[in-house]
Amino acid sequence: MSSTLERQASGALERDSRDGVHGTLSRGTALVEEVRMRNGILGVLLGILLGATSVLLAQRVTDSTPDAVSADPIHYSVSFENELVRVLRVNYGPGEKSVMHRHFASCVVFLTDQTFNFTLPDGTTEPASVPAGALGCGDGNVHLPENVTTDPAEFIMIEFKDRERFRK
Numbered sequence: 001m002s003s004t005l006e007r008q009a010s011g012a013l014e015r016d017s018r019d020g021v022h023g024t025l026s027r028g029t030a031l032v033e034e035v036r037m038r039n040g041i042l043g044v045l046l047g048i049l050l051g052a053t054s055v056l057l058a059q060r061v062t063d064s065t066p067d068a069v070s071a072d073p074i075h076y077s078v079s080f081e082n083e084l085v086r087v088l089r090v091n092y093g094p095g096e097k098s099v100m101h102r103h104f105a106s107c108v109v110f111l112t113d114q115t116f117n118f119t120l121p122d123g124t125t126e127p128a129s130v131p132a133g134a135l136g137c138g139d140g141n142v143h144l145p146e147n148v149t150t151d152p153a154e155f156i157m158i159e160f161k162d163r164e165r166f167r168k
Contacts, residue, residue, distance in 0.1 A: 065121070065142045067159075071101035078157070089158040092116075092147040100144045105166040107137040108161040114153035119144040140164040 068076040069088065075098055081088040092098075092114075100121065115129040121142050130136070141161070147153045158165075 004130055008017060008037065011050040020064065030101045065102040068098075068101045068103055071106065072098045084161060086159045086161060088159065089153050090153075090157055092145070094150045094152060095147060097146040102142045103136065103157070104138065104159045104161060105163045106140075106157050107166075108158075109156045110134045110136075110153040111156065113149075114147065114151075114155070115149050116153070117146045117148050119146070137166050139166050 065071075068090075069078055069086075075090060075092055075096070077089050078086060079089045086104075100119075110130045110132060112130050113130070115127065118126045118128060120126065127148075
């Protein structure tokens with residue numbers, strides 16, 4: 001469809017230039033501008049549609065991925081839970097790997113020095129190292145962690161129930 005309009009606009013421009021039309025917006029130029037405007041609007045709409053689709057797909061992955069405790073009770077145990085938070089004690093031996101799981105928005109207290117590789121749902125891997133005593137808070141996420149050191153890793157995680165984002 002756009003190629004037909006572009007050919008019409010191109011033909012009109014050639015006729016206008018042969019006819020000596022100068023200094024005013026010719027019919028061919030108007031057609032070219034119309035095609036550009038329509039293509040720009042279609043591009044914006046397509047971008048919005050693709051963005052919304054990717055957000056929905058990302059949420060579906062999060063919703064269908066099990067939480068850490070149910071997916072990996074060997075590494076994650078509940079120390080305390082109420083209607084607002086769930087406090088997890090987390091232990092990984094040297095070289096141990098979990099399974100893909102999710103977390104709500106949370107804060108973490110790192111009890112040991114540790115280095116992990118985190119595999120994300122799209123297959124990419126992100127390394128992260130933190131010293132003992134470090135604190136951190138973040139949004140909910142989905143990952144598969146692996147302790148890549150020769151030392152055990154231990155931390156305490158406070159998950160905020162029904163909350164995907166740390167800050168509102």
